[in-house]
Amino acid sequence: MDFNLSEEQIDIQKAAREFAQGEFDPEHALDLDRNCQFPLKIWKKACNLGFIGIHFPNRYGGQDLGLVENILIVEEFCRQHSGIGMALGLSDFGSEMILRFGNDDQKRRYLPPIATGESASSLAYMEQVQTNEFSAFNTVAIRNGDGYFINGKKLFVVNGKLSGPMVVLCQLNNPEFDEQVALIVEKNSEGPAVSMMGGQMGMRMVPMVSLTFNNLKVPHENLIGDEGNGRFQFINFLNEMRIEVSAMGIGIAQGAFDLALTYSKQRVQFDQKIASFEAIRNKLADMVTRIEMARLLTYKAAWDFDQNGGNVMLNCMAKMISAETAFEAADDALHIFGGYGYIVENQIEHFYRDARMVNTFGEVGRTQKKLIANKVIGKI
Amino acid sequence: MDFDLTCEQKRIREMCRKLATEVIAPRAEEMERTGEYPYDIITQMASLGIMGIPFPKEYGGGEGDWVSMHLCIEEVSRGDVSLGSLLDVTTSVVGNEIYTFGTEEQKQKWLIPLAQGKEIGAFGLTEPDAGSDTAALKTTAVLEGEEWVINGSKQFITNIGLDNASIIVITAKTRVEQNGRMTISTLVVPKGAPGFTLGQRYEKMTFHASATHEVFFDDCRIPKHYLLGDIKKGLAQHLSVLQTGRISVAAISTGLAQACLDEALAFTTQRFRSRQHQLESQTIPFKIADIAMMIELSRMIYLKAAWLKDQGKDYTLEAHFAKLFATETAKKIASDVFNIYGLFGCLDQYPISRYFKVAKLFEIVEGTSEMQRLVISRELLG
Numbered sequence: 073m074d075f076n077l078s079e080e081q082i083d084i085q086k087a088a089r090e091f092a093q094g095e096f097d098p099e100h101a102l103d104l105d106r107n108c109q110f111p112l113k114i115w116k117k118a119c120n121l122g123f124i125g126i127h128f129p130n131r132y133g134g135q136d137l138g139l140v141e142n143i144l145i146v147e148e149f150c151r152q153h154s155g156i157g158m159a160l161g162l163s164d165f166g167s168e169m170i171l172r173f174g175n176d177d178q179k180r181r182y183l184p185p186i187a188t189g190e191s192a193s194s195l196a197y198m199e200q201v202q203t204n205e206f207s208a209f210n211t212v213a214i215r216n217g218d219g220y221f222i223n224g225k226k227l228f229v230v231n232g233k234l235s236g237p238m239v240v241l242c243q244l245n246n247p248e249f250d251e252q253v254a255l256i257v258e259k260n261s262e263g264p265a266v267s268m269m270g271g272q273m274g275m276r277m278v279p280m281v282s283l284t285f286n287n288l289k290v291p292h293e294n295l296i297g298d299e300g301n302g303r304f305q306f307i308n309f310l311n312e313m314r315i316e317v318s319a320m321g322i323g324i325a326q327g328a329f330d331l332a333l334t335y336s337k338q339r340v341q342f343d344q345k346i347a348s349f350e351a352i353r354n355k356l357a358d359m360v361t362r363i364e365m366a367r368l369l370t371y372k373a374a375w376d377f378d379q380n381g382g383n384v385m386l387n388c389m390a391k392m393i394s395a396e397t398a399f400e401a402a403d404d405a406l407h408i409f410g411g412y413g414y415i416v417e418n419q420i421e422h423f424y425r426d427a428r429m430v431n432t433f434g435e436v437g438r439t440q441k442k443l444i445a446n447k448v449i450g451k452i
Numbered sequence: 453m454d455f456d457l458t459c460e461q462k463r464i465r466e467m468c469r470k471l472a473t474e475v476i477a478p479r480a481e482e483m484e485r486t487g488e489y490p491y492d493i494i495t496q497m498a499s500l501g502i503m504g505i506p507f508p509k510e511y512g513g514g515e516g517d518w519v520s521m522h523l524c525i526e527e528v529s530r531g532d533v534s535l536g537s538l539l540d541v542t543t544s545v546v547g548n549e550i551y552t553f554g555t556e557e558q559k560q561k562w563l564i565p566l567a568q569g570k571e572i573g574a575f576g577l578t579e580p581d582a583g584s585d586t587a588a589l590k591t592t593a594v595l596e597g598e599e600w601v602i603n604g605s606k607q608f609i610t611n612i613g614l615d616n617a618s619i620i621v622i623t624a625k626t627r628v629e630q631n632g633r634m635t636i637s638t639l640v641v642p643k644g645a646p647g648f649t650l651g652q653r654y655e656k657m658t659f660h661a662s663a664t665h666e667v668f669f670d671d672c673r674i675p676k677h678y679l680l681g682d683i684k685k686g687l688a689q690h691l692s693v694l695q696t697g698r699i700s701v702a703a704i705s706t707g708l709a710q711a712c713l714d715e716a717l718a719f720t721t722q723r724f725r726s727r728q729h730q731l732e733s734q735t736i737p738f739k740i741a742d743i744a745m746m747i748e749l750s751r752m753i754y755l756k757a758a759w760l761k762d763q764g765k766d767y768t769l770e771a772h773f774a775k776l777f778a779t780e781t782a783k784k785i786a787s788d789v790f791n792i793y794g795l796f797g798c799l800d801q802y803p804i805s806r807y808f809k810v811a812k813l814f815e816i817v818e819g820t821s822e823m824q825r826l827v828i829s830r831e832l833l834g
Binding site for chain 1: 485578581583584585588607608654655656657658659735736783787790791793794795797798799800801805808809812813815816817820821822825
């Protein structure tokens with residue numbers, strides 16, 4: 073048992089913190105959030121410094137590191153700014169489908185540009201009517217000769233406006249068959265029709281789009297792994313993604329806490345700093361305790377993923393508690409700011425909006441509870 | 453004991469529900485998006501006599517009671533909370549303060565147009581360094597001959613940015629007693645008074661249709677007789693009408709929570725129509741049961757507080773209970789319904805993100821939850 077981060081991990085954490093503190097300009101962040109813009113310049117810089125795709129092997133533009141290192145970066149980024157942090161953290165969203173299950177050609181082709189900031193990846197899986205735990209999709213891929221024809225519609229696709237590969241999860245041939253395929257679709261003139269989902273409350277720097285596939289042809293070489301393995305690949309992807317989203321949650325919680333702590337030591341009411349009132353002190357104590365619990369569980373889940381390939385119970389628990397913690401901490405932090413918290417320029421309200429997204433992004437929170445219950449109860 | 457509403461109370465509730473459903477709710481998204489104030493709806497509310505419900509006929513009112521007023525605030529807020537808040541401030545707080553403490557002349561001058569809804573009132577208490585600590589105000593008013601000369605600023609002022617906002621009732625330090633304590637008085641400042649400046653409209657997380665601004669007084673001059681009530685009891689007067697405001701905030705939050713439930717029911721039944729097992733599972737239905745129960749409890753406590761006020765009885769504790777319970781409940785419900793929506797909740801095209809963002813506000817305004825708990829505990833512990 074050893075709770076210490078390695079020296080290398082501490083260095084990475086420190087580098088990420090310093091980068092975020094130096095580069096996430098508050099005024100620029102306000103504009104990006106207002107205008108729903110992806111933080112393009114910051115992202116390119118982060119890629120140049122190797123913060124994105126750190127978990128890719130060296131030969132694919134990464135640093136051969138693990139999920140722990142990846143989430144340390146994501147946490148620090150979200151801590152400094154929830155919106156920029158989530159945007160950078162999600163810039164390689166879905167790349168793990170290629171990283172873990174793609175062939176060498178696919179990895180060589182798609183991964184290095186993601187790490188260097190030439191392209192952002194995405195994964196299209198959500199649909200209008202979602203079946204339980206994504207067990208079936210209405211978007212269908214029909215095999216025909218040397219490729220597939222995709223028909224259907226995907227919602228809430230991140231990075232849809234940025235160039236780069238999209239992994240699209242489809243039902244193979246027919247929704248009646250319980251077989252799924254993951255296909256890589258490139259965003260070019262022949263790609264799917266892209267339309268904006270509309271104004272978003274949170275994650276505003278990650279504008280989400282819907283994709284409409286109308287007999288879109290994808291060559292066979294864009295199939296990830298084997299036919300019919302889509303579901304298995306996706307379930308494994310979710311295991312990794314939940315942990316990354318958990319890290320966003322603890323970063324957001326910590327960032328909101330940092331601001332509330334500072335403010336409570338400045339704001340004077342009744343001739344005292346409000347940090348001297350027991351009601352505020354208790355709140356801060358609860359916040360920091362919950363954040364520590366969520367962080368421990370998230371780090372453990374990430375460590376387990378790196379050591380043993382992941383454990384669904386652990387990553388579900390991590391995401392569940394991180395989502396709750398993020399929201400409660402942002403809620404308490406905004407509360408400590410009082411009326412000032414609602415004023416956009418004070419930069420606490422974006423934590424409140426973004427924190428609520430942690431529960432719903434990726435897969436809605438109650439699914440994790442269901443999976444934990446399934447595991448712990450087993451057959452009855 | 454009688455839980456029935458009177459015919460008149462029912463009539464008012466139905467009238468307001470119709471207005472909220474047919475006129476307000478369909479405009480709410482646009483109001484939030486554009487930040488344009490809905491003057492036409494405000495005019496329509498005025499023509500229905502909504503702003504004057506609890507005041508006597510001779511002051512332009514509807515001769516109704518505070519129960520009716522709060523039923524109205526709940527229904528209007530179910531359509532859009534910014535209009536519920538407009539009613540809270542102009543009727544429950546400002547109109548109420550002038551009605552309770554004003555001279556006949558002051559009532560004739562200011563209450564009648566407020567009650568008729570032709571003019572809108574604003575309430576000035578909060579300052580940059582005086583939030584929960586209301587007595588820490590820095591604004592001063594000095595009597596020079598026949599005029600008060602006011603210097604200072606007030607912030608987070610609801611309604612003041614409306615074109616037809618006519619007055620702001622403020623607290624100011626008027627003199628320092630020999631024992632070093634200061635006298636705080638309430639003054640009625642017309643929006644056009646010399647030296648009055650309307651500050652910038654705040655850029656807020658949400659609540660864009662509510663006209664919230666900072667205001668400044670630079671040698672602002674008003675006639676001597678614009679002093680409201682007892683010169684020495686200004687703060688107590690000002691805070692006493694917030695007691696009614698608390699019932700109103702509870703009614704707003706109840707309306708908001710009800711709107712969340714409406715959405716949850718619509719979304720759940722629509723989205724999962726083809727998937728019966730979602731409704732048969734327990735997580736979401738049980739959540740909805742909890743939500744409905746909490747809303748009913750919020751409604752009961754604000755109605756009791758309003759009823760006590762109508763009876764002329766002490767309603768201090770009930771007003772605090774109502775404010776604390778209904779606001780915390782509404783925030784919890786908005787958050788729960790957001791989760792029922794999943795990622796759809798974050799899209800502006802559905803009202804739930806708007807409800808979620810604004811629900812938190814009511815835990816803060818008109819006394820934070822901490823201040824409610826402080827007063828309740830002091831009432832109980834002595």
